[in-house]
Amino acid sequence: MLKVTKAVIPAAGYGTRFLPATKSQPKEMLPIIDKPTIQFIVEEAVKSGITDIIIITSHQKASIENHFDRSLELEMVLEKAKKYEELKLIREISELVNIHYVRQKEQLGLGHAILCAKTFVGNEPFAVLLGDDVVRNDEYPAIKQLIDVFLEKQRSIVGVQKVAKSEVHKYGIVSVATPITLEHPTAKVIDMIEKPKLEEAPSEFAVLGRYVLTPDIFTYLETQQAGLGNEIQLTDSIRRLAKDTEVYAYQFIGKRYDVGSKIGYLEATIDYALSRKDLREDFISLIKQRIK
Ligand code: UTP
Numbered sequence: 001m002l003k004v005t006k007a008v009i010p011a012a013g014y015g016t017r018f019l020p021a022t023k024s025q026p027k028e029m030l031p032i033i034d035k036p037t038i039q040f041i042v043e044e045a046v047k048s049g050i051t052d053i054i055i056i057t058s059h060q061k062a063s064i065e066n067h068f069d070r071s072l073e074l075e076m077v078l079e080k081a082k083k084y085e086e087l088k089l090i091r092e093i094s095e096l097v098n099i100h101y102v103r104q105k106e107q108l109g110l111g112h113a114i115l116c117a118k119t120f121v122g123n124e125p126f127a128v129l130l131g132d133d134v135v136r137n138d139e140y141p142a143i144k145q146l147i148d149v150f151l152e153k154q155r156s157i158v159g160v161q162k163v164a165k166s167e168v169h170k171y172g173i174v175s176v177a178t179p180i181t182l183e184h185p186t187a188k189v190i191d192m193i194e195k196p197k198l199e200e201a202p203s204e205f206a207v208l209g210r211y212v213l214t215p216d217i218f219t220y221l222e223t224q225q226a227g228l229g230n231e232i233q234l235t236d237s238i239r240r241l242a243k244d245t246e247v248y249a250y251q252f253i254g255k256r257y258d259v260g261s262k263i264g265y266l267e268a269t270i271d272y273a274l275s276r277k278d279l280r281e282d283f284i285s286l287i288k289q290r291i292k
Pocket of ligand 1: 015018113130
């Protein structure tokens with residue numbers, strides 16, 4: 001039985017929707033209150049039993065690498081100032097998990113970014129978590145849910161949720177063999193289309209940033225022609241994989257935030273602020289004042 005211990009986090013996109021903030025730092029470093037988005041993603045992977053993470057970065061990799069590294073100077077400053085809580089916090093970040101980095105030299109698309117992880121992944125199934133999608137489920141992390149489905153099926157799994165009709169044109173949409181319901185959250189994938197028009201969408205179930213993939217995906221990615229937006233699309237390769245072997249869609253449970261979009265980012269910030277003991281009260285009174 002194959003286990004899943006490795007995860008790939010692609011973080012090399014241009015993040016054009018967040019310019020100018022993303023001019024000199026990856027959007028994955030934008031904080032939700034005080035924690036960079038990518039740390040939420042790394043923590044989800046760690047809670048799900050992942051022991052090695054590879055982050056696909058661009059030329060702006062320094063800030064991500066530094067974030068997960070030790071900062072001896074800062075540690076000394078905090079120690080001197082007797083700020084022990086902060087000291088613990090920043091030390092813990094560097095002790096979370098083994099993180100490796102690979103540079104995607106040209107931003108040719110998500111499929112190409114995943115292909116950059118081939119040597120690291122080797123011949124093992126692996127998880128993929130997109131930095132754009134934060135999923136909240138503290139008890140049962142989304143990627144752990146997918147890994148559990150993988151352990152049963154031993155086939156590639158794409159994490160899906162239903163999106164509004166007005167949103168299907170933004171996502172990879174699946175066509176499945178049986179209806180996806182709460183009781184039956186897993187269904188065989190028949191086809192997948194990247195960002196279809198509503199008339200062409202085979203369902204309202206969108207792939208939302210969580211995957212467990214078998215290593216045969218690399219064979220498809222290596223020969224993948226550029227698709228929509230002239231990018232090498234992961235969706236197109238999974239689609240071809242699904243024609244040759246079984247691939248499953250699984251409806252994961254958890255509130256998902258599209259933090260790559262401005263409104264999704266604001267939504268995440270509001271929800272996380274409301275759930276923080278240290279901020280909730282002040283935040284509510286601030287909002288009340290503002291909307292008076
Ligand atoms: P997106 O298409 O959402 O990211 O890719 P983007 O292109 O950075 O964002 P916008 O649309 O311009 O604002 C989804 C994920 O794939 C990664 C991104 O970093 C993001 O996590 N990605 C995308 C790469 O790593 N490399 C690429 O060539 C493209």
